[in-house]
Amino acid sequence: MTVTEINSWQSVKAEVMRRIIERIWLPGDMIPNEIDLAEEFGCARATVNRAMRALAEEGLLERRRKAGTRVALNPIRKATLEIPITRLEVEQRGWSWRHSILERSETSPSVTVASRLGLSVNVEMLHVRSLHYADNHPFLYEDRWVNLSEVAAIRDVDLKEIDANEWLVQNTPLTKGDISFSAANATKQEAELLQATEGEAIFVIDRTTWNGDIPVTIVRLAYAPGYRMHTEI
Amino acid sequence: MTVTEINSWQSVKAEVMRRIIERIWLPGDMIPNEIDLAEEFGCARATVNRAMRALAEEGLLERRRKAGTRVALNPIRKATLEIPITRLEVEQRGWSWRHSILERSETSPSVTVASRLGLSVNVEMLHVRSLHYADNHPFLYEDRWVNLSEVAAIRDVDLKEIDANEWLVQNTPLTKGDISFSAANATKQEAELLQATEGEAIFVIDRTTWNGDIPVTIVRLAYAPGYRMHTEI
DNA sequence: TATTGTATTATGTATGCACATAATATTTTG
């Protein structure tokens, strides 16, 4: 055999990908079954299976029992974006991070907040507004509500020392999250805080998280102008 | 044994997740090695490995050879967002979709476009500007450049019939993509097209895609005011 | 003491085999 053996799942994956990229196998095409591919590549079926599973997870292949495997028609490449801790995000860019607490109060939520969490307005919550800096420039304005009946321990945390999000991430299990991204014109208050001009376009993330079915926190993150969220597929 | 045997990788995964969520294993903690877990659960090491690998891919565990496995300190819950085809996105919301071509020309790219693609300005590209409507309301303004030397076939496509993105997704393999999300103030032109007011905050997606190392297309998507991108984790 | 070499260890991967499961194809039955 002049053929180099393809016997690691990574090389099987690479070879299958090559055939897709070079359009030897077209979108929608059925491809040979695992047994045949294993024979062709000179490896075990489990090895082929490992490679194919990886490609299916990436969205390049569609697999169904008995029906077989085909090249995906809409390679809906799923972009995975990480929900970062602001401190790390800032430090990763080589800037120094600090944050300051603008408000910290224990109160009952507004109707809007309560309804979005599915809670009564009588529940006691922690309301924290804070500003994150990157190299002493305003970077992010955060407006957060925390469900105190679920996360009572946060009462005793000094949020000047540790960011609320960072504390929550490390101290409460979060099983479910709801995130939306949008653009908004800076309000007068936001503009002042972020050293922007009123009406300037601001990137906004709204996030609600639950532990099981119990709402934990709802937060609105308003980034200083120029912020870009980036990902690769 | 009164213990129900945990012998499928899914149940191993569920049990390990339970221990993390219920804080039996804390963030940063080392957890037992695969051999011990296999013994405890009454299954093979390969089964434990399969489960642990899945959890590591989800970001809940951090694994290193010899060093062992620990609960991730920052459970970087990765949100996966699908890169949709606009027509489907609109139709999924129950609206009717149509789009109109504002410009279609074959020309050489601007310096900005060329440099972002890593191409010379002498390359011939297809420049398409189009407007997508949802229920006859402007939904998305799209400004796209396509590398004709890589995707020559698009010359003969009637883009009034099929959206460029949809055609590309179905007819060229895309192996790599670069996506960024940001907020911008609507320019006068954008405001007119999207029936917005000048300066209104607009959600923008910039996307570049490659096939292997060859750039295929670069596109800027400007959404009408009020657009939200949504995902769950 | 600092550096280099070596042993140890936990995860990573490959293999052969067996059986499970889902979906299709085929045959039987009313």
Added chain:
DNA sequence: CAAAATATTATGTGCATACATAATACAATA
């Protein structure tokens, strides 16, 4: 001929074993 029962098939999973690899701990050496 249509509906139900049955066979077939491709992927999915589990197991035991073996060896590979990376990272650490520890000993040997200069």
